[in-house]
Structure formats: C-alpha cells, structure tokens
Amino acid sequence: MICIIALVVFGILAIFSASHRPLAKEAFECVFLRLTLRKCRTGLDVRLKSQIVGSIMGKSPTTAKFVYKHFEIFSWALVILTVLSLAYTAYGGYNYYLYGNCYGPEDTGGFCIYNALNGESVTELQTQTEGELEKPTPDTDPSIGPVDAKVTIIEFGCYSCPYSRQAQPIVQKLLDKYQNKIRFVYRDFPIDDIHKMATLHSEAANCALEQNKFWEYHDKLFTTQEVCTGGEEDPLVHIMKIAKETGLDMTQFSECLKTRKYKEEVENDFQDGIKAGVHGTPTFFINGRTIIGPKPILAFEKIIDEELKK
Amino acid sequence: MNAEKIRKDFPVLAKGITYLDSACQSLRPISVIDKINEYYKEYPGCGGRSYHSISKKVDEEVTAARKIIQKFFNAKKQEEIIFTRNTTEGINLVANSLGLKEGDIVLSSDKEHNSNLIPWQMLAKNGIKHEFYTFGDIADFKSKLNKNVKLIATGQTSNMDGTTQPVQEIIKLAHENKSLVLLDGAQSAPHKPVDFRKLDVDFFACSGHKMMAPSGIGMLYGKYELLEKMNPFLTGGETVEDSTYETCKFLNPPEKFEAGLQHYAGIIGFGEAVRYLSKIGMETIMKHELELNRKITAALAGKISILGTDEADKRGSILSFNIGKMDPHSIAIMLDKSAKIMIRSGAHCVHSWFNKHNLSGSARASLYVYNNEADAEKFIKEIEKIKSLS
Numbered sequence: 273m274i275c276i277i278a279l280v281v282f283g284i285l286a287i288f289s290a291s292h293r294p295l296a297k298e299a300f301e302c303v304f305l306r307l308t309l310r311k312c313r314t315g316l317d318v319r320l321k322s323q324i325v326g327s328i329m330g331k332s333p334t335t336a337k338f339v340y341k342h343f344e345i346f347s348w349a350l351v352i353l354t355v356l357s358l359a360y361t362a363y364g365g366y367n368y369y370l371y372g373n374c375y376g377p378e379d380t381g382g383f384c385i386y387n388a389l390n391g392e393s394v395t396e397l398q399t400q401t402e403g404e405l406e407k408p409t410p411d412t413d414p415s416i417g418p419v420d421a422k423v424t425i426i427e428f429g430c431y432s433c434p435y436s437r438q439a440q441p442i443v444q445k446l447l448d449k450y451q452n453k454i455r456f457v458y459r460d461f462p463i464d465d466i467h468k469m470a471t472l473h474s475e476a477a478n479c480a481l482e483q484n485k486f487w488e489y490h491d492k493l494f495t496t497q498e499v500c501t502g503g504e505e506d507p508l509v510h511i512m513k514i515a516k517e518t519g520l521d522m523t524q525f526s527e528c529l530k531t532r533k534y535k536e537e538v539e540n541d542f543q544d545g546i547k548a549g550v551h552g553t554p555t556f557f558i559n560g561r562t563i564i565g566p567k568p569i570l571a572f573e574k575i576i577d578e579e580l581k582k
Numbered sequence: 583m584n585a586e587k588i589r590k591d592f593p594v595l596a597k598g599i600t601y602l603d604s605a606c607q608s609l610r611p612i613s614v615i616d617k618i619n620e621y622y623k624e625y626p627g628c629g630g631r632s633y634h635s636i637s638k639k640v641d642e643e644v645t646a647a648r649k650i651i652q653k654f655f656n657a658k659k660q661e662e663i664i665f666t667r668n669t670t671e672g673i674n675l676v677a678n679s680l681g682l683k684e685g686d687i688v689l690s691s692d693k694e695h696n697s698n699l700i701p702w703q704m705l706a707k708n709g710i711k712h713e714f715y716t717f718g719d720i721a722d723f724k725s726k727l728n729k730n731v732k733l734i735a736t737g738q739t740s741n742m743d744g745t746t747q748p749v750q751e752i753i754k755l756a757h758e759n760k761s762l763v764l765l766d767g768a769q770s771a772p773h774k775p776v777d778f779r780k781l782d783v784d785f786f787a788c789s790g791h792k793m794m795a796p797s798g799i800g801m802l803y804g805k806y807e808l809l810e811k812m813n814p815f816l817t818g819g820e821t822v823e824d825s826t827y828e829t830c831k832f833l834n835p836p837e838k839f840e841a842g843l844q845h846y847a848g849i850i851g852f853g854e855a856v857r858y859l860s861k862i863g864m865e866t867i868m869k870h871e872l873e874l875n876r877k878i879t880a881a882l883a884g885k886i887s888i889l890g891t892d893e894a895d896k897r898g899s900i901l902s903f904n905i906g907k908m909d910p911h912s913i914a915i916m917l918d919k920s921a922k923i924m925i926r927s928g929a930h931c932v933h934s935w936f937n938k939h940n941l942s943g944s945a946r947a948s949l950y951v952y953n954n955e956a957d958a959e960k961f962i963k964e965i966e967k968i969k970s971l972s
Contacts, residue, residue, distance in 0.1 A: 315911060322912040325971070326919025333967050336920075340971040 273347035274320045275302035275312055277354050370571055383552040383565035384433035386463050407560050408548040410457040413541065414486045416447060417455035423559055423579045425572075426457045428545040430553040431474060431493045432467030432500070438566035439554045440494045446572055453580060458490065460541040461553050469507040471538055476511045478534035479525050480518065489518045583866045585954045591858075592952050600923040600957045605741055605769060605900055605930075605948030607791045610855070614794055617854035621847040629846055630820055630837075640846050647853025648836075654856045655786070656777045657803055664802045664809070664836040665849050669768040670697040672787030672802030673735065675839060676764050677701040679812040684709030686732040689761070691717035691747065692938070693740045696931040698766045702735060718747045720755075727759045734763045738770035742932040743890025744875075744900025744948070746770065753782055762808070768792055772950070773871060773899050775864040778803055790848065794855035799848030802839070809835035816841040862951060871899035871949045874958045878947070881962040885969050889944050899949040902930075904941075905965070906972045913945040913968055921964045 282296035295316070302312040321343050329336035339346060364374035408426050427443065429436040447456060460477070462470035473493055480489035492514045500510040515525045528534070548557065556563040558575045589595050591611040601609055621643070627636035629644050645660075652660040666672045678701075682688065688702045692714045702712040713731075715723040717740060734756045739746045753763045764785035770776055771786075772793035778786060785808070790799040804812075814821055814832060818841040822830040832838040859867065872894065878901055879894035889902040905913060914927035928943040929936045936943055947961060 315909075318909045318912050319915055322909075322915035323919055326916035329916060329964075329967055329971075330920040333970070336967075337971050 273306070273344065273351050274317050275299050275306065276351045277347070278316060278320060279303050280354055280358070370568075370574060383435045383554065384430055384463055384466060385552040386461070386465075386550070405549040406544070406547040408459070408544055408550075408557050410455070411459065411541070411544065413457050413459045414481055414490070415455055415457040416487070418452050419455065421453060421455035422582075423450070423454045423576050424457065425454060425576075426459060426557045428459050428461035428541070428548075428550045428553060428555045428557075430461055430463050430467060430470050431477065431490075431497065432470040433463065433553045434497070435566050436554040437494045437497045439556075440491070442566060442569050442572065445569055446576070449573075450576060454576060459545065460538045461545045461550055461555070462538065462542065463553060471535075472507060472511065472529075474538045474541075475532060475534045476515065476525075476529055478537055479528035480515065480520055482528065482533075483520050483524065485518050485520055489514065489520070492518060583862065583870055583951075585870065585952070588862070589952050589954065595952065598922060600921065600953075600960055602923060602925045602947040602949060602953065602957065602961060604772075604950035604953075605744075605792065605946065606926050607797065608772060608794050608950055609952060610794050610796070610851075611858050613858055614796070614851050614854045618796055618847045618851045621850050628843060643850045643853070644844070644846060647849050647856075650853045650856050650860075651801060654860055655771075655803060656779050658779060659806050661835050662778075662803055662806050662809065664804065664839045665844060665852075666787070666800045666802050667798055667845070668697075668789040668791070668800035669695075669766060669787045670701075670800075672785075672800055673698050673764065673766060674701045675802055675815045676733075676735075676785050676787070676804070677705060678815040679839075680733065680762075681812065682708070682710045682732055685711075685730060687711045687713055687728070687730045688733045688735050689713050689715060689723075689726055689731050690734075691715055691736045693717040693742055693745075693932060693935050694735075694737055695741055695766060695768065696933065697768075698735055698737060699934060718745060720748060720751055723752060724755060727755065727761065729759075731756075731759060731761045734761055735766070736764075737766040737768070738776075739767075739773070739898060740890070740932075741769045741900075742930050742935060742944075742946075743888075743902045744769070744897035745890045746774075746896070746898060749783070750781060757782065769900075772859075773864075774868045784808055790852040790855065794858060795852035796845075796848045799845050799852045801852070804835070806835060809839070812839075814838045814841065818842050820844075867951045868898065870951055871953075874949050874953055874955070875899060875901060877955070877958050878962055882965055886965065900946060901948075902944045902946040904944050905969050908968070908972055910943045910945040913965075916968055917961075917964055920967070921960060923961055923964055 279296065279299035282292050282299050285292040286296040298314045298316045302314045302316050305312050321340075325336050325340045325343070328339055367374050408428070410424060410426060425446070427439070429439070443456060446454065460474035462474045464470045477486060477490055477493060480486050496510070496514060499505050500507050505513070511529070512522070512526070516522060545555070552564065554566065556572070558572070559579045561575050561579075563571055563575070591613065592609045593612055593615070594609055595601070625636045625639040625643070627634070627640050629637060629640035631637065648660045648663050648665075651663050657663060664672070664675070666675060682705060688705070688710060690698060690702065690712065702710070706712065713726055715726045734752060736747065736752070738749050749765060756763045762784040764787070765783050767776060767786045767788040769792070771788035776786070783803075784805050786803040788801055790801070791797040816839075821832060821838045821841045823833050824831045875897060876894040879888070879892065882903075883892060886903040886905050889904075890897055904910060910927035914925050917923040917925055926946045926948070930943070930946060
C-alpha cells in the first residue's frame, strides 16, 4: 500500500525532477499490480519499508520493531490520509476557482468584523442573535435597477471599511454586465467600534439622497476613503469637502447632518442587518443567498446566473 | 599490522561509514588517488605512440606498473600481464581467443559469477559444451574430466559465500588431463597471496577495483607460450606492427591484446595499489580479515543462516547470510539507514546457483584490511537489532 503514497509523492516530484521519474514509474507499476490483485514485483514497497524502518531503528529500535510489524496498517492509514488530503486539496482548488479562497463561500477572511460584544453583555448578544434569521428586504434604501428585477442584490456596507471599498468596482462590473436584469440595493451597516465616525458617513450619504445625489456621493465616499481613514483629513472636513465637490446644497446638507436627520434610518438598516445575521461588511444577499467579503466576480456571477435561470 | 593507521589512508572512512562491500569494490587509499591525479596533472599523454617526454613518462609508469604486478603474482615475464578493463574482459578474452573447437568442453564449478558463465554460454553456438562440477568437490571434478575437456574455467574464491577451492589440486589434475586452467581470481587476488608459478595456472583474471586500484582496470595473466599462439579478441590501434589494406602483422603479447588507447591512469593506479598491498603483505591482510570474520561469525552463529559454511576460516573475508525470510535488500537498506553500514544484497551475479537452490539471494558482508574491530561490533549489534524485528 505504501506504493500508492509513493506514486503520489514521486508523481508530484517527477514533475520537477527527472531523477524521480523512474521512481514514479516504478510506483505506478507497483500500484497497477496491486490494483489487479497481483504482488508488487518491483521491490519498491520492500525498499521503502526498509528505508523507513532503518531510519527509525537508528533512533529507537523499539519503535522500529513496532513499525516493522504493523507496517501494512500504517500504510493503509497513510493511504487514507493521502486520499483525504488530495480530496481536500481538490475541494480547495475548486473553491479557489469559484470564490477566490480555499474555504468556499463561508470564508470569513477579508471583511470588516462587527464586534457584537462591544459595550454589551453576553446575554444581550444572545438575545440579539436568538431566533431565526430574517431575510433582509430592500426597504426604502437607494437602489439601482428595476424594482421587479429577477435578482436583487442587497449590500450591507460601511463607508469606512476597506473591504466594502474593494467590493465597489465588483458591484459596478455586475451592474454593467447584467444591466436591467438585476437590482442593487445599498444598506448601511456602519461599524463605529473599528472605524471612526462610520455612522456619520452613512448619515451623510442619506443626506445626499434627499438631494437625489446619493450614488455620486456614495461613490466618492469610497474612492476617497483612504484620505479619510488614513488620517490625512478630519472625517467631518472630508464629508463636507466631497459634499461640495458633488454639488450638494451645502446649507441643506449641513442642516441635515447637524440635526442627524437620518440617524434612525441608519440604525434601522443596522438592526435589519443584525437580524439577517450580518456580522461584518461587506455582506451581500443575492435573492437571500449570502456572500461575505469582496469575493471574485465569478462567485457573484455564479449565484446571479443560477437565480436568473430559476 | 596497525589497522587504525591503515584506516587513515582511506579518506572516505572519515565520513563515519562502515564499509563492508569490498567484495564488490574496495575503497582506495590516498596514495592510489594521488597517483591517478599525478597522471592527469603531470603527464596526461599517450603511451607507446609518441616520442615526447610526457609520452615517455607514461611508458615508464605503465611498464613499472606491469612489472610490480608481475612481481606481486610471481609471473615469469611482465609480458604475461595483459591489462584489461576487469575480470570479465579477461575471461572474455580467453573465451574468444583460445581457439576452442566444436566438441570441446569447458568445465566450470556450479558457483560461477556470471562473468565466468555467460562467455562460455555464448560459445555454445560454436558447438562448444559447458559442463559443471560442484564447487570445491575434487571427486566430482575428477569425475567430470575427460579428453574433450580443454579448459577448466573456475573461480578460486566464490564471491557468493567466500569459500575457496583447492585450486592447486584442480590445476594438477587438469594438466594431467591435458586441460588448461583459467582461474577467476576476482575474489582471491585482493585477499590472499597468489603465486602464478607455484600454482602453475595457465590463465588468471582479476579486477583492479576489488584490490584498491581504480575502477575500469583489470588484468589477465597468461603463460607467454599460450598467449603467443592466441589471436587477439579485440583488435585495432597498438595491436599491430604493420598493416596493409588487406593484412596486418600483430605485435607480441601483451600489446596484441591491448587494443586502443589504454586506461593509463588506471594502470598506473593499479601499480600503486599493488605496491600498497605488498607493503602491508597479503598474509597479514588475509589473517586480519579472517580474525574479523571469526568474531562476527561467533557472535551471530545460530541467529542468521550463513551460506557456504558456518566455519569462518573457510570463508576468508566474506559472510553471506539470510535472516529468516527477510528480503536481503531489506537487510542491506536497514543497515545503511540505521548505522551507515554498507553491504551487498541480492544474487551477487551468481543467479544460476540461487535459481538452482530456489533462493532469492542473500545479504553479503565482505571485509578488507581497513575494517576494524569496531566495524565488526557495530555490524553485529545492528544485525541483532534487525533480527529482533522478525
């Protein structure tokens, strides 16, 4: 059975090293003979066993004796582990192709995590997450695309989150590709505990919405995000500056921001996100199916295409 | 004999290895390595062709090597020493040059190395028969002799189990039968005194690589009057005195058998190796190896199956063995991996004997003058460990 492992190991090494090719060939011959219920005639199994036992014998004769006597069992265990490891490798490769990571759609890497315990007790958190998750709705939040589109993508994003910014061009590409077939909705999920004044940015975007310049302001918040989060500019100064650049009525905008007109709206979005199981940004719901983080466009396309076919 | 002083002459031993595969190929002392380097550094020219000083130096060194080898084996003339690549080539030379005819019989023992088996099998197409007697069994040998037996081609010492035949008696009986004798001396020449004139042997082939000389060099001894009558096996440059488009006139032995440019570094190194062995003395070497073999045999008797005989005195420097049904290669690999002990495993090119006895092979430890008590003890300890696995 050791020949199966040898075939895998020497087979991989043979790709890079000519000296391992005869060994890989020998291992293949041995495996073929064993699969056809014949004895391995190459002697490779004996040589491998001797090399392993010999190496152990130099350090611990007792262990060597144990390995020698139970070598077939060890071989089988290694074969099973090798097969499992190969299967996982293949699965990882498949995930990487589809989702850009080895873990699949549930990968938790690469997004801004909301710390639910921040300032709250464990009991409060449990209360928050108890019960069934609620499927998020577009609510009255800003959207692009027809209301009756077959596929609705709802993003819970944070203007101060670098991963939400990374997802922005992907969203744009999807909108360009699918045009009227999809509807994109942006909902606020500001994570203040890790991003300074994130809620203020969300409220500012809502203030831009009342002047019908939400998407221009939204895009500018993301494209200039580093200026703000990098500490080059005070967040409030930054918010005002890009409002001016967007061509907003600054008196109305300042008043809206000062009175925190959309505080409740932003809070509602956040709570809806919590109810839907959002624990970081960006989180996308494509007809209710979740993608967390700025995954490759392939991952989005796969779900959208499946939903469009339904 | 100061074994520790001798060990210092072999640079590879500094690596901490225990080399017990000298029956396959011996290690080389630094003096031989230096001598080979000397040829390539100081006088890397052709011998026997050019008249410049480097070429003359090569001739001098080759002649000196031939002379020292002649003395070492007590040959009558240095012209009786023909340089070959190895024992195999020497045997092939005799097989193809002796002029055996249809109906002639070549008699060999049942423990011949493939080098002393296949060349005679190849002659079967010419109607020459190859027959066998039991190795070392004089009565059986005598019973196989008849007027058609023209040549006895046999090994003096078996590479498989280290046992030695009473070749003096074999040669005497062969000559009484008017048969010639070719001895395969690959395993005897490196380990015991061999006197060609005392033995009255007709041909004797051996390899340099088993007696501290470089690989790719060997020697065939032949009585001059026999060599004179034989046609060369390989022909070409330096074998002839003159040639026309249709004819040639061969030189006298040994030149007529040494075709083409020779392995000068090998020949010179061979001479140096023989000088080194002579300095220690073949009797001393033989006794030293035997002492170590006795020690190993006494410690492992009953724990392993020894091929040939349990009596170490009859096996010289070789211990060929099996441990239960364990694969011999397995034993060799484990020794190497666990304690850097190098031995040989398999059929040792004596497949015919193993096939006849329905055995797959054996593990073989072979000693030489550079092995010491510590090597023997280490080997015993590791074999006991391997034995405990089964």
